[in-house]
Structure formats: structure tokens, C-alpha cells
Amino acid sequence: xxxxxxxxxxxxxxxxxxxxxxxxxxxxxxxxxxxxxxxxxxxxxxxxxxxxxxxxxxxxxxxxxxxxxxxxxxxxxxxxxxxxxxxxxxxxxxxxxxxxxxxxxxxxxxxxxxxxxxxxxxxxxxxxxxxxxxxxxxxxxxxxxxxxxxxxxxxxxxxxxxxxxxxxxxxxxxxxxxxxxxxxxxxxxxxxxxxxxxxxxxxxxxxxxxxxxxxxxxxxxxxxxxxxxxxxxxxxxxxxxxxxxxxxxxxxxxxxxxxxxxxxxxxxxx
Ligand SMILES: [Zn+2]
Ligand SMILES: [Zn+2]
Numbered sequence: 481x482x483x484x485x486x487x488x489x490x491x492x493x494x495x496x497x498x499x500x501x502x503x504x505x506x507x508x509x510x511x512x513x514x515x516x517x518x519x520x521x522x523x524x525x526x527x528x529x530x531x532x533x534x535x536x537x538x539x540x541x542x543x544x545x546x547x548x549x550x551x552x553x554x555x556x557x558x559x560x561x562x563x564x565x566x567x568x569x570x571x572x573x574x575x576x577x578x579x580x581x582x583x584x585x586x587x588x589x590x591x592x593x594x595x596x597x598x599x600x601x602x603x604x605x606x607x608x609x610x611x612x613x614x615x616x617x618x619x620x621x622x623x624x625x626x627x628x629x630x631x632x633x634x635x636x637x638x639x640x641x642x643x644x645x646x647x648x649x650x651x652x653x654x655x656x657x658x659x660x661x662x663x664x665x666x667x668x669x670x671x672x673x674x675x676x677x678x679x680x681x682x683x684x685x686x687x688x689x690x691x692x693x694x695x696x697x698x699x700x701x702x703x704x705x706x707x708x709x710x711x712x713x714x715x716x717x718x719x720x721x722x723x724x725x726x727x728x729x730x731x732x733x734x735x736x737x738x739x740x741x742x743x744x745x746x747x748x749x750x
Contacts, residue, residue: 517748521541547579623650639748719737
């Protein structure tokens with residue numbers, strides 16, 4: 481079973497509309513695909529770039545979608561499942577009750593559910609969900625800006641290895657983030673910003689994320705056991721530029737920077 485990073489950029493992708501320049505290399509918005517033994521795909525987040533991202537794993541059919549939260553980079557791609565595009569039939573959409581209520585209360589998402597292109601499956605954090613026999617997915621609630629919905633990270637357990645997908649979190653303290661990350665073989669986590677001084681034209685207090693500098697300190701002693709990969713990179717993040725001093729620093733300290741198309745093996749057959 482393989483996991484493919486479909487996108488490794490922040491919600492707006494890299495380059496970002498309206499940004500004068502991008503420091504990071506081009507990336508689509510953050511999402512993952514799990515390639516199951518039955519030949520289908522399970523998607524983690526439906527990004528605005530989904531149509532193009534799917535080409536990386538095509539022509540496999542999409543068997544289910546799991547959503548982390550209601551910020552544009554993580555669910556706007558759902559519109560590709562509607563009448564004008566894929567027109568799926570009751571494709572299982574796994575999301576928290578608050579996320580589903582949000583979708584069911586706002587067009588154009590409401591019609592996708594009402595007309596049964598998507599079939600809502602409420603997710604309860606902490607309760608494992610079995611998908612296709614050898615894939616188990618467990619959501620965990622995480623602290624993140626909650627204007628519209630709550631936010632979860634996903635533990636994705638394959639036949640031999642487990643992977644954590646946590647693209648957005650406001651901060652690592654005030655919850656057992658170390659224990660959570662440390663329970664996995666691979667952890668693909670929020671690496672939006674390199675440093676606190678970085679967000680161009682705004683304060684990190686308005687768009688809170690842990691910095692890569694801080695995360696590397698915090699998780700330094702986990703990297704012998706866990707492959708920790710920073711994803712969801714903002715266009716301003718110098719670690720997102722291959723060969724930069726910051727990217728080299730990340731590798732020197734035993735961490736990885738996510739790239740679109742990167743693959744991880746969870747064991748068993750693919
Ligand atoms: Zn995001
Ligand atoms: Zn977010």
C-alpha cells in the first residue's frame with residue numbers, strides 16, 4: 481500500500497495568486513492519496529488542484545474522501561465530484577459532524593450531498609474507520625482556526641506501517657503533540673512557515689502555524705524512529721526551495737520537505 485503526496489503547498493498553492501514573488505518551488509495545495517490493494521484511491525482532503533493532482537494516480541477510481549477541515553485548500557475540490565464533472569454516485573465523504581453541517585448548510589456543497597454525488601459519513605475523533613479491509617483511518621481533533629469547522633489530523637494505518645497526516649495546526653503546545661507524532665512510522669505535518677518573521681504583509685498571529693524551526697527543536701529526538709516530513713508550505717517558505725540553506729538544514733537535522741508526487745510505502749501489496 482502506497483501513500484502519494486498529491487500536493488505539498490499551503491491552501492493557495494505555490495505560486496500564490498497576487499503574490500509578487502514566490503520563494504518556494506511550485507506546489508499544488510496539500511492533499512494525499514492512499515493507493516489501496518484493490519486498485520482504488522482514498523483521498524485525504526480535496527484540494528482546489530484535485531483535477532490535475534488526480535493525473536498523478538490516474539486512472540484509478542476514487543473510493544472515498546476524508547476531510548481535515550473547512551479551509552479552502554482542503555475541501556474546495558469537492559466541486560469536481562458534481563454534475564458538471566465526475567458526477568460520482570454516493571461517494572463516501574468522511575468528515576466531522578461540524579464539517580458536514582457546514583457543507584450541508586452552504587451551496588454549492590449542499591447540492592453535492594442532497595443530489596447524492598457524495599454520501600456523508602460522520603467521523604468521530606478517536607474511533608477507527610476501516611476502509612477496504614487493510615486500511616484503518618482514525619481522526620484526532622487538533623487546535624486550528626475554527627471559523628467554520630473543527631479540524632482533525634488522520635492516523636492512516638496500512639498493513640505494516642502507519643502514517644500521520646496533519647497539514648494544519650495552530651500550535652504544538654497545550655496538547656500531546658509529541659506523543660501523537662511519535663506513535664507513527666511516518667508523520668506528514670504542518671510546515672507552513674520557516675520562521676515567525678516570514679508571513680508576507682501579515683502577522684503570524686493572524687495565521688497561526690508552528691514554524692519549522694520550532695518543530696525541528698521539539699521533535700529532534702523523534703527522527704530516529706519517525707520519518708517526519710514538512711508539508712503545506714507557504715509560497716514565502718525558503719525551506720520549500722530545493723537546495724536552499726534552509727532546505728539543507730532540514731535534511732541535516734534528519735527531517736524531510738514534502739514534494740508533490742513523493743511516495744511512502746505502508747507495506748502489503750499496492
Ligand atoms: Zn491549510
Ligand atoms: Zn486551515
